[in-house]
Amino acid sequence: MANLDFYTTPLDVNDTKIFGTADTAAHFAKVAGDNASLQRILSALQRGPVHFYRNNVIALDEDVADYLLFVVTGVVRSCKICKKGTRSVVSFYLPGDFFGWVDAKLSLSIEAATDTEVLFIKRKGLVALASQDVRVANVLLTAATNELARAQEHVLLMSKSAKCRAATFLTDLWVRLGKAQYLDVPMSHQDIADYLGLTIETLSRAITDMERSELISRVPSQRRLILQNHFGLRRVMN
Amino acid sequence: MANLDFYTTPLDVNDTKIFGTADTAAHFAKVAGDNASLQRILSALQRGPVHFYRNNVIALDEDVADYLLFVVTGVVRSCKICKKGTRSVVSFYLPGDFFGWVDAKLSLSIEAATDTEVLFIKRKGLVALASQDVRVANVLLTAATNELARAQEHVLLMSKSAKCRAATFLTDLWVRLGKAQYLDVPMSHQDIADYLGLTIETLSRAITDMERSELISRVPSQRRLILQNHFGLRRVMN
DNA sequence: CGCTCATTTGAGGAACTTCAAGGTCAGTGG
DNA sequence: CCACTGACCTTGAAGTTCCTCAAATGAGCG
Numbered sequence: 144m145a146n147l148d149f150y151t152t153p154l155d156v157n158d159t160k161i162f163g164t165a166d167t168a169a170h171f172a173k174v175a176g177d178n179a180s181l182q183r184i185l186s187a188l189q190r191g192p193v194h195f196y197r198n199n200v201i202a203l204d205e206d207v208a209d210y211l212l213f214v215v216t217g218v219v220r221s222c223k224i225c226k227k228g229t230r231s232v233v234s235f236y237l238p239g240d241f242f243g244w245v246d247a248k249l250s251l252s253i254e255a256a257t258d259t260e261v262l263f264i265k266r267k268g269l270v271a272l273a274s275q276d277v278r279v280a281n282v283l284l285t286a287a288t289n290e291l292a293r294a295q296e297h298v299l300l301m302s303k304s305a306k307c308r309a310a311t312f313l314t315d316l317w318v319r320l321g322k323a324q325y326l327d328v329p330m331s332h333q334d335i336a337d338y339l340g341l342t343i344e345t346l347s348r349a350i351t352d353m354e355r356s357e358l359i360s361r362v363p364s365q366r367r368l369i370l371q372n373h374f375g376l377r378r379v380m381n
Numbered sequence: 382m383a384n385l386d387f388y389t390t391p392l393d394v395n396d397t398k399i400f401g402t403a404d405t406a407a408h409f410a411k412v413a414g415d416n417a418s419l420q421r422i423l424s425a426l427q428r429g430p431v432h433f434y435r436n437n438v439i440a441l442d443e444d445v446a447d448y449l450l451f452v453v454t455g456v457v458r459s460c461k462i463c464k465k466g467t468r469s470v471v472s473f474y475l476p477g478d479f480f481g482w483v484d485a486k487l488s489l490s491i492e493a494a495t496d497t498e499v500l501f502i503k504r505k506g507l508v509a510l511a512s513q514d515v516r517v518a519n520v521l522l523t524a525a526t527n528e529l530a531r532a533q534e535h536v537l538l539m540s541k542s543a544k545c546r547a548a549t550f551l552t553d554l555w556v557r558l559g560k561a562q563y564l565d566v567p568m569s570h571q572d573i574a575d576y577l578g579l580t581i582e583t584l585s586r587a588i589t590d591m592e593r594s595e596l597i598s599r600v601p602s603q604r605r606l607i608l609q610n611h612f613g614l615r616r617v618m619n
Numbered sequence: 620c621g622c623t624c625a626t627t628t629g630a631g632g633a634a635c636t637t638c639a640a641g642g643t644c645a646g647t648g649g
Numbered sequence: 650c651c652a653c654t655g656a657c658c659t660t661g662a663a664g665t666t667c668c669t670c671a672a673a674t675g676a677g678c679g
Contacts, residue, residue, distance in 0.1 A: 223537055225619055226619055227619060231536070231537050231540055233533050233536055233537065234533075244525075244526040244529050244530075245530075246526070246527075246529075246530030246533070248530070249530060249533055249534060249537070251533070273515075273518060274515035274518065277511075277512035280511060280512065280518045280522075283522055284518075284521055284522055284525060287482075287522060287525040287526055287529060288482040288484070288525055289484075290529055291482050291484075291525060291528055291529045291532060292482075292483075292484030292486070292487060294529060294532035294533055294535075294536060295471050295472075295484070295487055295489070295532055296487060297532075297536050298469070298471055298532060298535050298536055298539065299461055299469050299471065299487070301536065301539035301540065301578060302469055302539065302578030304666080304667095305666075305667070331625075331626095332625075332626065333625085333626095340539060340540030341667080341668090342667075342668055342669080343625090343626075343627095344626090344627080344628085344667090344668075344669085345666090345667055345668070347626060347627055347628085348627085348628085348667095351627075351628090365676075365677090381463055381464055381465060542634080542635095543634075543635070569656095569657075569658095570657075570658065571657085571658095579635080579636090580635075580636055580637080581657090581658075581659095582635090582636075582637085582658095582659080582660085583634090583635060583636070585658060585659055585660085586635095586659085586660085588659095589659075589660085603644080603645090620679105621678100621679095622677100622678085622679085623676100623677090623678090623679105624675105624676085624677085624678105625674105625675085625676080625677100626673105626674080626675075626676090627672105627673080627674065627675085628671105628672085628673075628674085629670105629671085629672085629673095630669100630670090630671090631668105631669085631670090632667105632668080632669075632670100633666105633667085633668070633669085634665105634666085634667075634668085635664105635665085635666075635667085636663105636664080636665070636666085637662100637663085637664070637665085638661105638662090638663085638664095639660105639661090639662090639663105640659100640660085640661085641658105641659080641660075641661100642657100642658080642659070642660090643656105643657085643658075643659090644655105644656090644657085644658100645654100645655095645656095645657105646653100646654085646655090646656105647652100647653080647654080647655105648651105648652090648653085648654100649650100649651085649652080649653095
């Protein structure tokens with residue numbers, strides 16, 4: 144845990160808080176399902192929730208080797224800075240997402256894309272439990288394969304046009320956030336552009352273009368959108 | 382198994398052959414490690430090896446839901462045809478690779494990129510075993526996370542320049558195939574281009590360019606390369 | 620208001636694609 | 650042995666998409 148200096152709120156590994164808010168429990172249920180005993184097991188292994196401010200580093204590979212992460216609130220990004228100074232965002236994690244299968248060779252860093260609260264779950268403890276409880280093993284395998292499916296979709300997206308990438312991203316985000324009336328985009332355009340392999344300017348033009356075509360509209364609030372024409376969006380997405 | 386009509390060699394699920402060649406066993410050991418009993422367990426679950434000719438469909442999502450696949454010889458690709466008729470290759474699997482965590486929503490198809498031999502392993506049987514044997518569970522989780530790491534690397538690659546993508550692909554392939562003197566590229570340029578999100582022309586130009594810069598050279602054989610200047614290649618790869 | 624940070628817009632250039640043609644190689648049949 | 654064929658790869662020229670650089674606009678906040 145040498146790298147915990149990076150943390151905004153230092154993580155005290157001896158401080159096991161039992162999470163208590165209904166909100167947290169509801170999100171946590173996404174991982175454990177309605178299996179109450181499994182939820183108890185997982186909650187006993189957790190550390191946190193730990194709060195991070197936007198753009199702070201949550202973990203580097205070394206940390207992720209020790210912990211699996213669970214997002215309670217906010218958005219987490221995993222990204223890679225390459226030597227040239229360019230950044231790629233590999234994945235976004237939203238509330239309820241359970242992740243941490245990071246290959247050390249990739250040297251990704253896990254960062255807060257917004258202010259966020261994250262649970263840390265000791266990997267070793269969970270793996271040990273998995274050997275005793277099939278359900279735990281299934282939770283792990285399911286989480287890993289879900290993340291794989293997302294990564295494969297991301298690969299497919301990267302060979303499409305800018306407009307298609309933007310439309311797909313916004314629609315997927317809208318679905319992941321629960322298909323609310325408004326899509327309050329939580330992360331910056333720069334984060335999205337780095338996720339989609341575009342420049343911020345190209346992303347902006349793509350969004351403006353969709354607005355002009357009345358596929359989406361912008362509510363004059365910070366980053367609030369309405370997906371107006373789902374049929375049209377689907378056409379742009381291919 | 383309704384879709385087995387696609388198979389070149391129909392798969393008889395009641396025909397359990399024990400694989401016998403040293404070659405197969407050696408590759409299989411990559412999955413099971415030097416754990417002899419685990420190797421025996423896995424081999425008891427297998428069906429095959431089944432031979433497929435180049436470009437034949439090995440499995441569609443429905444099949445992959447039932448079986449995990451193990452490549453004995455040749456190259457397997459998983460790919461997606463989109464409505465416009467364009468194709469993307471999501472992943473290549475080489476001898477020794479153990480895969481099959483395919484999300485049905487993506488509707489990928491698993492195809493033979495070269496003539497190939499594939500083992501089918503009943504997913505249910507393996508999952509059932511995993512609940513009894515921690516080592517089996519670990520094999521599954523490890524295979525899934527390895528594939529995730531590969532997919533994430535693929536995502537990172539897709540936002541690089543054409544030359545970087547080509548150089549990285551060839552170098553990675555060379556490593557995966559065992560760093561031999563010659564790199565005999567087993568798949569077609571079209572497959573590679575679809576994997577890298579490039580046109581076949583752009584790929585060809587990138588390779589020709591690397592040859593002119595003396596990073597690689599082409600042996601006047603079918604698709605045989607020599608990676609001459611590893612330092613220079615690394616520079617192009619970033 | 621005036622500052623900062625984030626986003627938008629425009630003009631020009633680079634990278635990649637498209638379209639079209641030519642080349643190479645292995646297999647096939649005369 | 651040679652010509653023919655088809656699959657695969659290469660090359661060139663023109664067009665499109667996206668990026669780069671530069672500047673303007675907008676939003677949030679003390």
